[in-house]
Amino acid sequence: MTGVGHDDPERPRGPLSGVRVLELAGLAPGPFAGMMLADHGAEVLRVDRVAAVAAAGDTPRTDVMDRGKRTIGLDLKSPEGVAAFKDLAAAADVVIEVFRPGVAERLGIGPEDLHAVNPRLVYGRMTGWGQDGPLARTAGHDIDYIAVAGVLSMLGRAGGPPTPPINILGDFAGGGLMLAYGVLLALFERERTGRGTVIDAAMVDGATTLFAMFFDSARTGLWGPRGTNLLDTGAPMYDTYETADGEYVAVGALEGPFWAELLERTGLTGLPSRGDPANWPAIRARLAEVFRTRTRDEWQEVFDGSDxxxxxxxxxxxxxxxxxxxxxxxxxxxxxxxxxxPAPRLRSSPPAPLTPATRLHDLTSWGLDESRAKALRDTGVLA
Structure with a gap:
């Protein structure tokens, strides 16, 4: 798969080498999607606010999600800035946009605006609620998206409130990672059709998809109330236990042979059958008691190399x-x-050395010659 422009000779090659991505600066999900693409060879140009880039100067950005990227500042509220962005988009394969629905269109850089200058462009839109629906234009955060998705209700211990797992499920797994996946689908589709498309990546949709198996289990009765099931701390053989030093070990001895080895290495005997959930509290109490007899590191030695x-x-x-x-x-x-x-790993393209994000001073290869870039800098439209 080849991009519109030329590869940056300085950046490591990878499976996405030759793919050019314009990433509009935003909060976590958009930059995470850009990082995933940059990690595997895409040339990612992050477009930030002029003031932010000017303030940072030429100091490399050490933000993890900006690694491997180049950065410029562009005033997208000015006609000159919008025109410059369109020129950049004409030389790009992908745009990552993170605004609320309608904002990009008001700025003049929506999908129709950019497809007019580059019909092959893949336009990735990252939002919490999606591009349509009653909540599309309202504010929200990860906790809101996974709540409406039905996911948050399943997380937490029995008898306790739903517990958000920081902002992993909505922002990163259901959002940024799904957007990166959507970009790959769209690039693959473009190889057949010759045309770009628009990706509507909504965190509420992504979170729901991640929990597809559990929706079916809940429907059939195989999954019960929060915190009472095999994988949600309901079962003693799939939980965490405190050790003598106040640290914790994680236990995932679900299968019979694994459970037998756990019992052998801990010396536990006389436990009731774990096949009956009524016995789970008693088993949990015995496990908690034995794990408090040694430190975490001592238990690591006990179980080192075991199943x-x-x-x-x-x-x-x-x-x-x-x-x-x-x-x-x-x-x-x-x-x-x-x-x-970077993950996942491709045998043909092992992870290459990573670099912090740096300023991009020469935009010639992106369709802006130096005289025009200088004029934009002089007027404060470009940093």
């Missing part, structure tokens, strides 16, 4: 130092910031 499915609950600071993560190089240092390496 008992017991793991230490590590902090974000600790995770990069775990032997497995170190062996796989699952984390890397970019500009002094330790962060996850």
């Amino acid at each position: 008992a499915c017991v793991s230490p609950v590590l902090s974000i600071a600790e995770a990069p130092h775990h032997p497995h993560n170190k062996a796989r190089a699952s984390f890397t240092d970019v500009g002094g910031v330790v962060q996850p390496t």
Whole structure:
């Protein structure tokens, strides 16, 4: 798959090499989608506010989700800025837009505006509620989207309130990741049709899709009230337990052989049958008692290399130092910031060295010659 322009000779190649992405600056989901594309070779140009770029100067951006990108500032409220953005879009394959419905159209950079100058453009729209529906133009956050999706009601312990899992399900998994997936679908479709399309990536839709299996289970009665099921802390063999040092271990011994190995390594005997949910409280109490007899690291040694499915609950600071993560190089240092390496991994395109985001000074390859760029800078439209 080839893009409209030429590859940046300085950036590492990858499966998306040659694909050019214009990312309009916004909150987490849009930048995350751009990061996913940049991680695999796309040339991502982040378009931010002039004031933000001018204030940052030439200092590389160490924000994890801006890694591998280039940045400019553009005043999209001025006719000159809109015209410049259209020229950039003419040289792009993808636009990532993160405004409320109707805002891009009012600015003059909506899908129809940009398809007029580039019919092959993939226009990705990232919102919480989607481009239509009664809530489309209202404000919201991750917690609101997963609430209406039916997802939040399923999260939390029995007898407690619904517990939001920070903003992973709506913003990142249901939002940014789904948008990146949509971009790949649209680029693949363009190879057959020769034309771009518009992606309506709504976090409420994405969150619902992630929980497809559970909607069916709830319908058939296989999934009960919050916190009473096999995978939502209802079962003692799938939960976390405090250790002697106030840390935690995670237990996921669902299958019989794994459960047998857990019992052998902990020395627990005489437990009632775990097949009867009525016995779960008693089993949980015995597990909690035994796990409090040793520290987290001591339990890690006990279960090291076993199939008992017991793991230490590590902090974000600790995770990069775990032997497995170190062996796989699952984390890397970019500009002094330790962060996850790109995922997933392609055998033909191993993760390339990452760089912090930097300013893009030469826009010639994006369709703006230097004299025009200078005029825009002089009038404060471009930074």
